[in-house]
Amino acid sequence: MMAFGLFTILFGPLADRFGKVRIINIAAIGTAIFSMLGALAFNLPSLIFFRTMNGIFGAGIIPVTLALVGELYDEKHRQKALGKVLGITFLGGAMATAIGGTISYFGSWRLVYLIYGIGEFLLAIVIMKVLKKDQPVVKKLQIFSSYKKAFENKSFIQITSVVFLSGFTVLGSFTYAGISIMEKTGYNIFIVGLVLSFFGIGTVVGGRFVQSLRKNLKKNFLIVSGIIGFISLNIMALSSNIFIIGIGLFGFGLAYMLIHSTLVATAQEKLPKMKGTVMSLVSLNLFLGAAVGTQVNGYFMEIYSTSAIFSLVSFVMLGMGILSSVLVLKYEKQKRKIAFDNLNI
Numbered sequence: 001m002m003a004f005g006l007f008t009i010l011f012g013p014l015a016d017r018f019g020k021v022r023i024i025n026i027a028a029i030g031t032a033i034f035s036m037l038g039a040l041a042f043n044l045p046s047l048i049f050f051r052t053m054n055g056i057f058g059a060g061i062i063p064v065t066l067a068l069v070g071e072l073y074d075e076k077h078r079q080k081a082l083g084k085v086l087g088i089t090f091l092g093g094a095m096a097t098a099i100g101g102t103i104s105y106f107g108s109w110r111l112v113y114l115i116y117g118i119g120e121f122l123l124a125i126v127i128m129k130v131l132k133k134d135q136p137v138v139k140k141l142q143i144f145s146s147y148k149k150a151f152e153n154k155s156f157i158q159i160t161s162v163v164f165l166s167g168f169t170v171l172g173s174f175t176y177a178g179i180s181i182m183e184k185t186g187y188n189i190f191i192v193g194l195v196l197s198f199f200g201i202g203t204v205v206g207g208r209f210v211q212s213l214r215k216n217l218k219k220n221f222l223i224v225s226g227i228i229g230f231i232s233l234n235i236m237a238l239s240s241n242i243f244i245i246g247i248g249l250f251g252f253g254l255a256y257m258l259i260h261s262t263l264v265a266t267a268q269e270k271l272p273k274m275k276g277t278v279m280s281l282v283s284l285n286l287f288l289g290a291a292v293g294t295q296v297n298g299y300f301m302e303i304y305s306t307s308a309i310f311s312l313v314s315f316v317m318l319g320m321g322i323l324s325s326v327l328v329l330k331y332e333k334q335k336r337k338i339a340f341d342n343l344n345i
Contacts, residue, residue, distance in 0.1 A: 001055065001171065001287045001290045001291045001294065002055070002287070002288070002291040003052045003053075003055035003056050003059070004055040004056070004058050004059045004283070004287045005059070005167075005283060005284045005285075005286065005287030005288045005290070005291065006059075006284065006288075007055070007056045007059035007060075008059045008063045008279070008280040008281075008283035008284050008287070009143075009147075009280050009281075009284055010059075010143070010280075011023055011027070011059050011060040011063065011064055011276075011280060012063060012064070012067070012146075012276040012277045012278070012279055012280025012281070013138075013141060013142070013143045013146050013147075013276060013277055013280070014060075014141065014276075015060075015064045015067060015068075015276035016136065016137050016138045016146070016274060016275075016276035016277060017136050017138050017139075017140070017141040018136055018141075019133055019134050019135060019136050020064050020065075020067055020068040020071075020134050020276065021068065021131045021132070021133045021134050022133060023060050023064050024060065024061055024064050024065060024068070024127065024131070025124070025127060025128050025131070026057075026060065027057045027058065027059070027060025027061045027064070028057075028061060028120065028123065028124035028127055028128075029057075029121070029124045030053075030056075030057030030060075031054055031057040031058050031061065031120055031124075032117050032118075032120035032121035032123075032124050033117070033121075034050050034051075034053040034054040034057060034117075035054055035113050035114075035116050035117030035120055036113065036114055036117030036118065036121070037050045037053075037113075037117075038050040038051060038054065038110075038113035038114075038117070039110040039111070039112075039113040039114035039117070040110075041110075041113075050113075059283065062089060062283065063276075063279035063280055063282065063283040064276060064279065065085065066082060066085060066086070066264065066279050066282075067268075067275040067276045067278065067279040068134065068275075069081050069082055069085050070082065070265075070268045070275045070278075070279075071134070071137075071275055075269065078265055078268065079210060079211055079214070079261055079262065079265035080207075080210065080211040082207075082261050082264050082265055082268075083206065083207030083208070083210040083211070083257060083261040084207045084208065085207070086203065086207055086257060086260065086261050086264070087203045087204035087205070087206060087207025087208065087257055088204065088207070089203075090199070090200050090203035090204075090253065090256075090257070091197075091200030091201065091203055091204045092200070093200065095197050095200055096116070097178065097193045097196045097197070098193035098194045098196060098197045099193070100112045100116075100193065101178075101189040101190050101192065101193025101194075102190055102193060103115060104189065105188065105189050105190040106190075137273060137274075137275075137276070146274060146277045147277065147281075149271070149274070150271060150274065150277055150278070150281055153270055153271060155270060155327070155330070155331060155334075156267060156270040156271060156278075156281075158327050159263055159266055159267045159270065159327055159328075159331075160267060160281050160282055160284075160285045161285065162263060162320060162323055162324050162327065163260070163263055163264075163267075163282050163285040163286050163289070164285040164286070164288060164289035165289060165316060165319070165320045165323075166256070166259065166260050166263065166285075166286060166289060166320060167285065167286040167287055167288065167289025167290040167291075167292075167293060168289040168290070168292055168293035168296070168313070168316060169229075169256075169289075169293065169313045169316045169317045169320060170252075170256045170260075170290075170317075171286070171287070171289070171290030171293065171294070172289065172290050172291075172292065172293015172294045172296070172297055172313070173233075173293060173297055173309050173310060173313045174199065175290075175294050175297070176297060176298075176301060176306055176309055177196060177199070177236070177249070178192050178193070178196060179306050180236070180306040180307055180309070180310070181195060181196070181242065181245055183306055183307075184239075184240040184245070184307070185240060185241075185242045185245075187242060191242075195242055195245065195246050195249065196249065198246040198247075198249040198250045198253070199249040199250070199252055199253040200253060201250060201253065202249065202250040202251060202252060202253025202254040202255075202256075202257070203253040203254070203256065203257040204257075205250075205253075205254055205257075206253065206254040206255070206256070206257025206258045206261070207257050207261060210257065210258055210261050210262070213258065214258075214262070219325070219329060220325075221258070221262075221325070222258070222259060222262060222321050222322075222324045222325035222328060223321050223322055223325045224321075225255045225258040225259050225321050226255065226259065226317055226318045226319070226320060226321015226322055226324075226325075227318065227321065228251050228254060228255040228258075229251070229252060229255030229256065229259070229314070229317035229318065229320075229321065230314045230315070230317055230318040230321075231251065231314075232247075232248045232249070232250075232251030232252040232254075232255060233248070233252055233310045233311070233313055233314035233317060234248075234310070234311060234314050235247065235248030235251070236248040236249065236252065236307075236310045237307045237308065237309075237310035237311040237314070238307070255317065255321075256317075259320060259321060259324055262324065262328060263282075263324060263328075264279075264282055266327075266328055266331055267281075267282050269331075269335075270331075293313070297309045297312070297313070300312060
């Protein structure tokens, strides 16, 4: 996750300079190769190396894809499109746990990397054939000047800082969800993997209905999302019933997608002509938050219990919903003011 987060800094400006589809193609091939090599790992350091390289190339897929989607849709339809892509992304992550758990339970962990790598390679070939190449949006590769412009936008940095909390809360705790469920219920990794897929289903539902929910809930949208996340995480912390835990996972995924897709859409609006750079900083914060969250939650788990992690991050998620609401409403107010002033001119 650390490698993924750090190298998004490089891939975003590269995508703006050389075209997003070209970068996605290169990254997809690289990811497939190092996934397959993971199956040949001969000790822990070699596995860490292959997974690190996997993360580096992976950094050029999801963030750049989201930047490409942001360019293809206008402001009215952008969040719904981003929500759908993000939902499918996290459903893939959750289902990967179920599929990987099944493969490792009946076969070997090496088969997980090998099968995924082959699948990724086949998809990479399809991507190269199907995706139409886009045009670069900048004429020169200027990594430092791109980020300087981004960091000068105070409100943009505030939004991406909240994304750090998002990574800390979601990815930093979801890492331990399987362990927690196994300890509580006694079910094997195969069953637990299937239950974890409810998180992914929640993200897909959130991505599908984010725009209509935001329209109906209006100013309370993000706060309600934070409350849903708070309740869901505490269900996961307190319950030992696998069906109720599944409901908690679904609510957790739903709340996360409602908040995260709103933050991503808002961040892209802040710097509309630099979406590659925008998604690099968003992903950097997301995965650095995930890396820090995994570390902090690991220590917390050793001192207390695995379940206690979800009680801790439930408060972070509630705070994230409130803070996101304040920042997004502030931005929308500024946007309306600018539109009103332009109308009067």
